Every structure is written in structure tokens, then in C-alpha cells.
Amino acid sequence: MLRGGIIGAGFFAANHLNGWRMVDGAEIAALCDTDTGRLSTMGDQFGITRRYTDAAQMLAEEELDFVDIITTAPSHRPLVELAASSGKHIICQKPFAENLTDARAMVAAAQTAGKTLMVHENFRWQSPVRTAINEIRAGMIGTPFFCRASFRSGYDVFSGQPYLAEGERFIIEDLGIHVLDIVRAVMGDVATVAAHTNRINPKIRGEDVATILLSHDSGMSSVVDCSYATQRSPETFPQTLLEVDGDRGSLYLKAGYRLEIHTNGEVETRDVSPELLSWAERPWHNIQESVLSIQQHFCDCLRDGRQPETSGTDNLKTLTLVEAAYLSASEARTVETNHL
Ligand code: NAD
Ligand code: 89V
Structure with missing residues (x-):
């Protein structure tokens, strides 16, 4: 059984703690937060006495x-370096860092x-x-040549995560990062x-609205x-809603978790709603389900000696x-990624 320590007992941490309770092969042994109130509330809720x-x-x-770092980005570099120098495997929440350096x-x-080192980039682990x-990797629609990944909402994220209203950067850094990662998983x-x-x-x-055009290595x-x-x-x-065209068909992930695969003039429709885990709540x-999935992936990778899909390097x-x-938006120009 792998023994983990959590750093960060804020808004999102309860999802990690609930997830760890269901993971096969790991347990959380200790909890850390600089805020004593949050530390005791979360420790009491999950029965963790080592604080x-x-x-x-x-x-x-x-x-x-291993350590599971669930703090916001400014503390990620010192905490990851501390954990690495202490000889621990590491999971670090997104956004991985404030800058590429x-x-x-x-x-x-x-x-x-x-x-x-795995980044907790969980949106590609959402079951829908x-x-x-x-399906795309299995070749159901052939080779994809276009993807639209869309996340549009009026949900109040600021009440749970007030820091999202305060930063100079908002939607690309906090949410767009997930959607960009999904597109990498689909299109390369x-x-x-x-x-x-x-x-x-x-x-x-x-910024709370962003429209981004990507040109892939594949052209x-x-x-x-x-x-x-x-x-x-x-x-x-x-x-996240998806629309992917391939040379043998198209795939749509529509609102309400409806998956459609269009091939040979036929449409296959499936309900791919995520499971409502016992501790989870809509929406x-x-x-929440993807937190458990990525945690299990991390443990499976450690057990099998594999790199996680969303490793630090990836x-x-x-x-x-x-x-x-951000550079493109601020300078109104197309940016080549290999220049960053
Ligand atoms: P939060 O501010 O509510 O909680 C962070 C906690 O970390 C605070 O209690 C703070 O006291 C503690 N902390 C900060 N520095 C510390 C240090 N050096 N040592 C110990 N404790 C420290 O933040 P949150 O909303 O829980 O978000 C945490 C991270 O999770 C963010 O990076 C956020 O982007 C990410 N997040 C990810 C998802 C997702 O689906 N992947 C969803 C929500 C939030
Ligand atoms: O997943 C996240 O990173 C969250 C939210 C969904 C609110 O953007 O911050």
C-alpha cells in the first residue's frame, strides 16, 4: 500500500481525499496546510490525525x-522541489506552474x-x-482532421474559488488549460x-472569454x-463539448453527456453520463469522478513502472x-510553440 501525504486542505482538497479513499493501492497518512482552521476541519472530516x-x-x-499537492500555482515550484529532494513521488495540481521556467x-x-511527477490534469480523465x-484513438472516425472543444458557462466559480476573480489571468490559465489538454489528447x-x-x-x-485556433504538428x-x-x-x-471530424466519420460529445458517432450514413448515440459517486454532487x-480516475492512474503507473499520461514532461x-x-492575445499575432 502506497502512503501519501497531502499538502493543501482548501476548496478542492475534499475531492482528492474522497477519491483516495476509493483508490486501490494507496492511502493518505498525513495532511498539511499552513491554515490551522482548514487543517483541522479537513483532518476531522477525513479522520486524519497526522497533521x-x-x-x-x-x-x-x-x-x-508520495505527496499530493493541492495548493494554488504560486506554491507549486517550492513544494515540488521540496518533495523531490525528499525522495517522494509527486502529484501536483494544475496549473502546474505560473510560467515555463x-x-x-x-x-x-x-x-x-x-x-x-504527474500533473493532476484531470479533464482528459472525465469519463465522457x-x-x-x-473511440477516436481506436480509429472509429478514421484520422481526425478537425476538433472543436468548447466550454461555455455562466456558472459562478468565484464563490468557491475567490482567487479566480483576483488574478491578472483567468479563463485560459484555469479552465482553458484543461480544454487545451483534451485537444492535445485527441489531435496531438x-x-x-x-x-x-x-x-x-x-x-x-x-479574461473570461477566449477563442483559440491551434495548428497541429500533423497540419x-x-x-x-x-x-x-x-x-x-x-x-x-x-x-466540455466536442466536435471531431475524421476522414471516416465524425464524433460529437453534446450537452447532457450525449455521445454521437456518425459513420457510413448512420448515427450511433450513447448516454455517457459520469457516475454519481456516493460522495459526489451535481454538477x-x-x-469528481475524474479525480478518482487520475489518482488510480497514478498508482497503476507507479505499480507498473510507467510514466503517467499527464506526466510533468507531458x-x-x-x-x-x-x-x-496569452502571448498571442496580447500581441495580436500567431505564436509558434517551439519559440517558447
Ligand atoms: P484553495 O486556495 O482553496 O486551497 C489551497 C490551500 O493550500 C489553502 O488552504 C492554503 O492555506 C494551502 N497552502 C498554500 N500554500 C501552502 C503551503 N506552502 N503549505 C501548505 N499549505 C499551503 O485552492 P483550491 O481551490 O483548493 O485549489 C487548489 C488547486 O487545485 C489550484 O491549483 C486549482 O487550480 C486546482 N483546482 C483543480 C481542479 C480540477 O478539476 N483539476 C478544480 C478546482 C481547483
Ligand atoms: O477545474 C478547475 O480547474 C476549476 C474550474 C472547473 C472551476 O475551472 O477551477
């Missing part, structure tokens, strides 16, 4: 195989330590999205990025469009798309 306000002390005193240093730290990815790596952004909600600092193209300023009924938060159940490519999108 720390200092991550270095937790790593020194506990016999841990930090992210590359974090990957290097884990490599030097010989430890596995995963079904779509698997990206050569150029052209983005346009807007801020519609006057109460926040960053094919994708569009990522995301918005937290869209009033729609029914509200689709937190669904977050889609995300995630550098997703983070590069985020940086490229």
Missing part, C-alpha cells in the same frame, strides 16, 4: 511514498531525484471525454497558436473556445499552449 502546518516537517517526520525546473527536480478519446501536439480574449464580467480582473487544426460569461439554459458547467460529479506541452495563447 502539519509545515510541509518540510511532514516530509521529514512521515514515511511517505518554473515548470521546467520542477520537471528537472523530479528527474534528478528519479521520482515520478475519455470515452470520446478512446501543436505547432502554432492564435488567440483572442475578452473580459465581459466587470467584477473580475482577468490539422482545432478550435478551443471557452467562456464563463455565457448565459445558457440548461447550464452545461462543467461539461461537479463529472470532475504537461510542459499543455502549459506551453497556455503561454502561447
Whole structure:
């Protein structure tokens, strides 16, 4: 049984703790947060008695195989470097880092330590999205030549995560990052990025609308469009909708978790709704189920000696798309990813 320590007991941490309870092959032995109130609330809720306000002390005193970092981005680099130098395997929440320099240093730290580093980039593990990815990878629609990945919502994310309203960057860094990662999983790596952004909600600092055109290494193209300023009924938060054209058919992940595969003049329709786990609640159940799936993937990879799909090294490519999108939007030009 792998023994893990959690760093960060804030808004999203309960989902990780609930997930870990269901993972085969791991348990959480200790919890750390600099905020004593959050530490005791979360520790009591999940019956974790080994509690720390200092991550270095937790790593020194506990016999841990891995750490699960659930803090916001500014603390990721020091915590990943600390965990790597303490000889632990690492999971780090997205956004992996505030910039590519930090992210590359974090990957290097884990490599030097010989430890596995996975970014908790969970949207490609949402079961509806995963079904779509698997069907495409299995060749159901042939070779894909176009993908549109769309996330448009008016859901109030700021009440649970007030920091999202405060940063200079918002939707691309927090949400677009997930959608860009899904597109990488479907269409492969990206050569150029052209983005346009807007801020519609006057109460926040960053951009809440982004439209991004990607040109892939394969020569094919994708569009990522995301918005937290869209009033729609029914509200689709937190669904990513997909439209993928291939040379032998097309695939649609539509609102309400409806998957359609169009081939040979026929349409196959499936309900691919995520499971409502016992501890989950709508509409977050889609995300909550994916937390468990990516945690299980991490344990399976450690057991089998494989790299996780969203390893630190892999995630550098997703983070590069985020940086490229901001650069493109600010300078109104197309950005080549290999120049970043
Ligand atoms: P939060 O601010 O509510 O919680 C973070 C906690 O970390 C706080 O309690 C804070 O005191 C603690 N902390 C910060 N630095 C620390 C340190 N050095 N040592 C110990 N504790 C420290 O944030 P959140 O909303 O829980 O988000 C955490 C991360 O999860 C963010 O990066 C966010 O983007 C990500 N997130 C991911 C998803 C997803 O689906 N993947 C969903 C929501 C949030
Ligand atoms: O998944 C996330 O990273 C969340 C949210 C869905 C609200 O964007 O921050």
C-alpha cells in the first residue's frame, strides 16, 4: 500500500481525499496546510490525525511514498522541489506552474531525484471525454482532421474559488488549460497558436472569454473556445463539448453527456453520463469522478513502472499552449510553440 501525504486542505482538497479513499493501492497518512482552521476541519472530516502546518516537517517526520499537492500555482515550484529532494513521488495540481521556467525546473527536480511527477490534469480523465478519446484513438472516425472543444458557462466559480476573480489571468490559465489538454489528447501536439480574449464580467480582473485556433504538428487544426460569461439554459458547467471530424466519420460529445458517432450514413448515440459517486454532487460529479480516475492512474503507473499520461514532461506541452495563447492575445499575432 502506497502512503501519501497531502499538502493543501482548501476548496478542492475534499475531492482528492474522497477519491483516495476509493483508490486501490494507496492511502493518505498525513495532511498539511499552513491554515490551522482548514487543517483541522479537513483532518476531522477525513479522520486524519497526522497533521502539519509545515510541509518540510511532514516530509521529514512521515514515511511517505508520495505527496499530493493541492495548493494554488504560486506554491507549486517550492513544494515540488521540496518533495523531490525528499525522495517522494509527486502529484501536483494544475496549473502546474505560473510560467515555463518554473515548470521546467520542477520537471528537472523530479528527474534528478528519479521520482515520478504527474500533473493532476484531470479533464482528459472525465469519463465522457475519455470515452470520446478512446473511440477516436481506436480509429472509429478514421484520422481526425478537425476538433472543436468548447466550454461555455455562466456558472459562478468565484464563490468557491475567490482567487479566480483576483488574478491578472483567468479563463485560459484555469479552465482553458484543461480544454487545451483534451485537444492535445485527441489531435496531438501543436505547432502554432492564435488567440483572442475578452473580459465581459466587470467584477473580475482577468479574461473570461477566449477563442483559440491551434495548428497541429500533423497540419490539422482545432478550435478551443471557452467562456464563463455565457448565459445558457440548461447550464452545461462543467461539461466540455466536442466536435471531431475524421476522414471516416465524425464524433460529437453534446450537452447532457450525449455521445454521437456518425459513420457510413448512420448515427450511433450513447448516454455517457459520469457516475454519481456516493460522495459526489451535481454538477461537479463529472470532475469528481475524474479525480478518482487520475489518482488510480497514478498508482497503476507507479505499480507498473510507467510514466503517467499527464506526466510533468507531458504537461510542459499543455502549459506551453497556455503561454502561447496569452502571448498571442496580447500581441495580436500567431505564436509558434517551439519559440517558447
Ligand atoms: P484553495 O486556495 O482553496 O486551497 C489551497 C490551500 O493550500 C489553502 O488552504 C492554503 O492555506 C494551502 N497552502 C498554500 N500554500 C501552502 C503551503 N506552502 N503549505 C501548505 N499549505 C499551503 O485552492 P483550491 O481551490 O483548493 O485549489 C487548489 C488547486 O487545485 C489550484 O491549483 C486549482 O487550480 C486546482 N483546482 C483543480 C481542479 C480540477 O478539476 N483539476 C478544480 C478546482 C481547483
Ligand atoms: O477545474 C478547475 O480547474 C476549476 C474550474 C472547473 C472551476 O475551472 O477551477
